[in-house]
Amino acid sequence: MLFPDRDLGTPAESTPPLLADLVADLELPTVLSAMAGKDALTYAVCAQVLTATDTTPQIVRYRQAVLADAIAHAGEFAELYTIATEAIADEKKIYRSTLRLRPESTLRRSVEVLKRLLDAVARVRQVTGPLGTAARSDAVRGMCAVLAEQLDDPYLHEAGEQVRELELAHGLLVSAQLDRNDAVSRMRPLLARTSGNWLIGRRPRLRKPTFSYTIADRDQAGMEAFAEFRDRSLTQVSNAADTSATHILGFLTCLQREVAFYLGCVRLQVTLRELQVPTCFPDVCDNDVRELNAVALRDVPLALQSKHAPVPVTVAASRARLVVLTGANRGGKSTTLRAVGVAQLMAQAGMFAAAAQFRFAVCTGIFTHFKREEDTGMEHGKFDEELERMSRITGTVAPGGMLLANESFASTNEQEASDVGFDVLTALVDSGVTVLLVTHLFALAKQLFDNSRPSVFLRAERGAGGERPFQLIEAPPLPTSFGGDVYRTVFGTPLDSSLTGDGPDTERQEPQPVTSRHDHSDTTIPLTNPAKRSR
Structure with a gap:
């Protein structure tokens, strides 16, 4: 099935x-x-x-x-x-x-x-x-x-x-042929009720005269010869019975x-419904169409762990092979990335998706490149480890695949990370791989944004006071990392925005949907994202 x-x-x-x-x-x-x-x-x-x-x-x-x-x-x-x-x-x-x-x-x-x-x-x-x-x-x-x-x-x-x-409650009847040299051949067991399914022959009525031979109690050689004769006669039947049992068991x-x-x-759908997470049967594209669109998508692992329905997110990537998520930290970018990856796996397995609508194309393979902790064994540096994992991915991924990259190459300086990231990611896109990237590297994001490849850029926004509405809008990346939010969290007092670049132009303006100039789908959809998982 x-x-x-x-x-x-x-x-x-x-x-x-x-x-x-x-x-x-x-x-x-x-x-x-x-x-x-x-x-x-x-x-x-x-x-x-x-x-x-x-x-x-x-x-x-x-x-x-x-x-x-x-x-x-x-x-x-x-x-x-x-x-x-x-x-x-x-x-x-x-x-x-x-x-x-x-x-x-x-x-x-x-x-x-x-x-x-x-x-x-x-x-x-x-x-x-x-x-x-x-x-x-x-x-x-x-x-x-x-x-x-x-x-x-x-x-x-x-x-x-x-x-x-x-x-064999009534014994075993066997037909056989005696050759010229008195050797027994063509042994064939005859069983009473047969029609050719498992058994070998039909048991006839014995006609007189009949003869019998009884083995003496202490005739060890006779017993061994009889046992060998019985085993030979049962070989066909035992093999047929064993094959039948194996077939039914299989x-x-x-x-x-x-x-x-x-x-x-x-069982999973019942659990999600109890958490008030809606599901739908996704619409799968034909082989020659590559598309990714989700309406009111929920992060299933987050819902199961938090025991409540996350904030829905709508992702309209259409046929763009590059989707870049930037913006404020703890704004829901990684959660969105995971929600898309899980939905893609569930959908192409023939399952439902935790969304109001989900349209996708079957991928030849799904790969992840998420940031890792420092190597405590000191066998190699963190950047080397990132490159080694990316090398394995590029050597395995095929056209029609999908890469989910979360803060890739962030373990080195921004210029080096941007140069390496741009070359690797654009090569994958040009090879027919769909790439979804979460990054805080403005140089990399801007370089990708200025490139002519069809792409969609989503940005996690923040409120005027630094709160996170967990919404994404389709908009270009910003150069600020909102360092004032970190200062406010640590020291409890606001920092002069002139020192951080988190001024009113970047911090207080109401987010408006913006169509990326590289998005060829003509879609302008505000995005909302699941709440950040508590660790």
């Missing part, structure tokens, strides 16, 4: 460094914990799907339809997950003999597993029968139709009869994992 033509594969054992940075920078564990509750499997599956880069617009729309069914029929999806989970747990409890290589041992375990799995399949059928009628998505209706056709009541009844026959495992993702989505 996650792909129209294949199942969800198993996750990689190790997490690549770039993916680990993405998870940490966007605070995805907060989102994943809300999706999973206390279920480790749901956490792992949601993490795998949320960070995958193998989706397409068609897959996104496919999953959105399934998720709509999961939201409408959450009880049925939860019941399917419970049935599959219990069946898989039961299979693990069945003892695996150390003599598993012997066909008889394999057959006994396979029979016990089949009995429990067939019961689980019958319960799945009871749930999917009504669900197939009520569901609207092609994926759910198709799955229910296949189960109804291939696992109907006559089939389940016959399968149960065959499994009981495999218990189906239930796939069902469990894929339903787990949709249940995680439902």
Whole structure:
């Protein structure tokens, strides 16, 4: 139910460094914990799907339809997950003999597993029968139709009869051929109730005369020869039974994992609604269109940690590949960056977005380059560490990717940071990568603003008294860093604005929407941003 033509594969054992940075920078564990509750499997599956880069617009729309069914029929999806989970747990409890290589041992375990799995399949059928009628998505209706056709009541009844026959309660009848050199060949077990599904042949009635041979109690050689004969005769049956058990177990495992993702989505949406955070199904662009527009977007990790709805933010980047966020510190720039990144991941995973409207294009990969603390091991400087991480990103990112950069290159002087940043960021944009940058470096921001590439510049504003309204407007960067606010916070008294550049022209004017001269989308939208997270 996650792909129209294949199942969800198993996750990689190790997490690549770039993916680990993405998870940490966007605070995805907060989102994943809300999706999973206390279920480790749901956490792992949601993490795998949320960070995958193998989706397409068609897959996104496919999953959105399934998720709509999961939201409408959450009880049925939860019941399917419970049935599959219990069946898989039961299979693990069945003892695996150390003599598993012997066909008889394999057959006994396979029979016990089949009995429990067939019961689980019958319960799945009871749930999917009504669900197939009520569901609207092609994926759910198709799955229910296949189960109804291939696992109907006559089939389940016959399968149960065959499994009981495999218990060999009435012994084992084998047909064989005696070759010229008295060697036994073409051994074929004959079981009573068969129609060609798992078993090998049909047991005939024995016709007289019949002959029998009894092995003496102390005939060790005879016992060993008989055991070898029995194992040879059961090889086909045990292999068939083991294959059947593995096949059914694989189906239930796939069902469990894929339903787990949709249940995680439902659980997250319920939590967000309780926090009064609205959600919507995003509008995904076709492959040849690159666009990013969000109306009343909320930062999901912030909402989950603060337990209340953050201030919404509206981002209208349209088709511009460069979005630069500047302005007052603690004005909500980093929160906006994280909100966009999380929304992009959720949307291209086929989930909803925490926004009133969200239109996006599927990215070939999402990367983050956030500032880090100083290296306490003194292996290299902070600027070297930033360059090393950026080098890994540029060596991995492909056209159609997205880079979220937060205070990149701020660990060196402004001129050097501006020169390096401008070259790296414009090269990425020219290569077809969408870049969202938060920066306090005025030289870098102005250099990017004066450049002719299509871009959108958003600025975090401040009130006349230094308060933060957590709003962004579309406007060029300012040279001031509002140092007077820091002085006021530390000393409790205002500082002469002539010493800081935070004069009335930059500090008291009402923010007005301004259209960037490099924005080719003709959009002029005031922006509001979630409140800064308390640390």
